[in-house]
Amino acid sequence: MFALTLLVGVAVATPCRAQSKEADGRPRPVAVWPSGPLDVVVTFDRPVDPGWMMGRIVRYADPKDRSPESAGQLRIVGVRPRDDGRTLLLATDPHPRQARYQLPIPRTHGVPDDGSSETTAYDLSGLEATWAEGDPPGSEPSWTGWWPVLNLSESRRLTAGSRPHQVGWDLMSRNGRLGWAGWVSLPAGKITVRIRSSMPVEEATLGDAQGAGTVPGADGFFLAEMLVESRGEPLFFTASVRTGSVGNSAQVVASYRLEGDPEDRPIGREQWKLPWAPMSSASPTLEAAPIAVPDLSGGDATRGREIFRGERGRCAYCHVFRGEGGHVGPDLTPIVSKGRAELYRSIAAPSAAIAADFTTYTVATRDGQVFAGVVHAEGAEAIRVTDTNAKATTVRRDAIQEIRPSATSIMPPGLAAAIGQSGVRDLLAYLTTPAPEASR
Ligand code: HEC
Incomplete structure (x- = not known):
């Protein structure tokens, strides 16, 4: 449905902005966001030693689900510095579910590591943003990033100080196309979703509904509207605007209105989820029907x-x-x-x-192969997929087109x-x- 751009150096978003409370010279994370199912970006207020986070463990838990299946951990198996070392691209095991992920930020920096760390939380909320240069734009995006919410001023505020984001904001004064993709959760009912933008809205889709807004209104803004019959389940959303005309004064805001309700409501951060986020946070229940247990006593x-x-x-x-x-x-x-x-x-x-950490994935590669199995990171460049026959295949990260969790065990x-x-x-x-x- 969508191609993932893994490890592209400029994604952005931050469920959690850390504040520099202590002036001890320690690097503080400015923003953390997952840039794909197997990658996390963390950007700091100053350069950090890339080796600093290698081998650390990201723990996750679902605050709404206390079952043992909902908690687990991912390893950080590769670290690539960007922005003179202020931004680190972390290669990890896959993110199996919507949960709160705790990225460890070591307490020591530049001195022998005492192993202690504090954590910065992130989750799978937000939208994937891409920008492609030119008119018509090239097919490959030249920038991939993360917006915490489809609201430009709010996203700028939430990511203030993040260099990868600043690169994205600056691109809006250049000729090209800026697009977003993600899941949006809306209440049930007849709903109108509106994108109001200072840039022409070339296309917008929400589930089956489509919209566009290429003629400016009296106020100079472009408006795209989509009417959907929402059942309260997440809907896939995409939109794109033409950049280059307004530069720094650009605005984009997504809102919705329920039938019969005059009020236009902002679509908040908690309503957006990344395009690759597993959409069910509950444990898979494919075989939920009770199983008749035969007489199991005895045996040799x-x-x-x-x-x-x-x-x-x-x-x-x-x-x-x-x-x-x-x-x-x-x-x-x-x-x-x-x-x-x-x-x-x-x-x-x-x-x-x-069991936690044994989620099965379907992995599709750019050359058309499909593998299913348990996925573990194998260094910064590859993953290992182990199938039902216990056969392991190594797949290069840059060969992955798409990776999705599936509800079936490989057992x-x-x-x-x-x-x-x-x-x-x-x-x-x-x-x-x-x-x-x-x-x-
Ligand atoms: C191809 C690999 C594979 C084979 C073969 C396999 N299993 Fe598993 N098994 C798994 C995986 C992966 C999990 C974790 C995911 C899950 O819970 O389904 C698992 C889970 C389990 C669990 C649940 C563990 C827990 O912590 O709750 C039990 C019990 C189990 N297997 C027993 C067996 C037995 C007994 C056999 C042989 C008859 C077997 N398995 C054969 C891969 C396998």
Whole structure:
């Protein structure tokens, strides 16, 4: 639906602006925003040492969902400096969900690292902005950035001090096309969304609705309007304006009006989400229907171990249990304490509750290949996608066209049936027997 420009040096937005309260010479983050599913941009008030943030962990949690599936972590595996070291492009593991992400900002800078850090929060809100030079504009954007909200003065205020943003603001006095894309959440009902701009609105789309505003009104502003029947679910939004005519006095504001309500309401920050943001923050519930749990008592742990390690179960391809096995899925050693019924559900319906950090993605490459699996960052230049057969493929980051989370686990479905009832009992006996020796 849209192409992602990864690691383009000039995105902008900042769910969180840190204030320089202490004058201790420590660099302070001015703005933080994700520039793609696998990248975060952080810009500081002064140059920083690029090695400073390498290897740190970004933790995330969903403030509205306390289940263990909703919290996890991403690693910072690559750091590229920009703007003489004031801006860092961080290559990370993928951002699996809408949540609050905590970027660690080390406390020490230029002195031996004591490992301590404070955090700056960001989330997946805002719009992706692109600017392409010329009339007609070139097909590849020459600038990609982040707007916290479709309101120019508000976005300028929220990103004040961010150099990548300043580059974007300056481009508005040049001939070209500035476009935005993102999801917008609106209340249910008949809604008119309006883009009011000092620049001609060449096109605007909201779900199926389209608008444009290329003839100025009496006040000199261009107005694009779109009427939608909203069901209260997020709608995909795009718009573009022609830049070059107004420069620094440019204005753009998006607002909406409910049928029968005369008031024009601003579309606020919390209503915008980045175009690639996973739109469901709830745990996937594809197999939410209750599963009938058969009689799981008894079983032979020794036979269970063979199933676990052999071709029948293939569990050890992906799982470590007591030190043996592969690392595609979570280490199963601690699950002894979970009951047999719950383990059975994890095997019979793997997608019902996907463990944090094991979200599956579909990855499409520019040359038309598609991979599905668990994604981990593999250094600054590549990611590793591991599929249902535990086969790993390395994909270069710059070859990725699109990456989306999917609601299915890569743990193969149908394992329970393949193993059979008595085999499942043996497997559960193995997994729930406190120590391997005790099985005899
Ligand atoms: C192709 C890789 C793969 C294979 C094969 C596989 N699993 Fe998994 N498994 C995963 C992944 C990835 C997850 C985490 C995502 C999820 O919860 O579905 C997982 C999750 C689980 C969980 C839930 C863990 C938790 O912390 O809640 C259990 C239990 C489990 N697997 C058991 C098994 C057993 C038993 C087998 C063999 C019969 C097996 N798996 C085979 C990849 C695999």
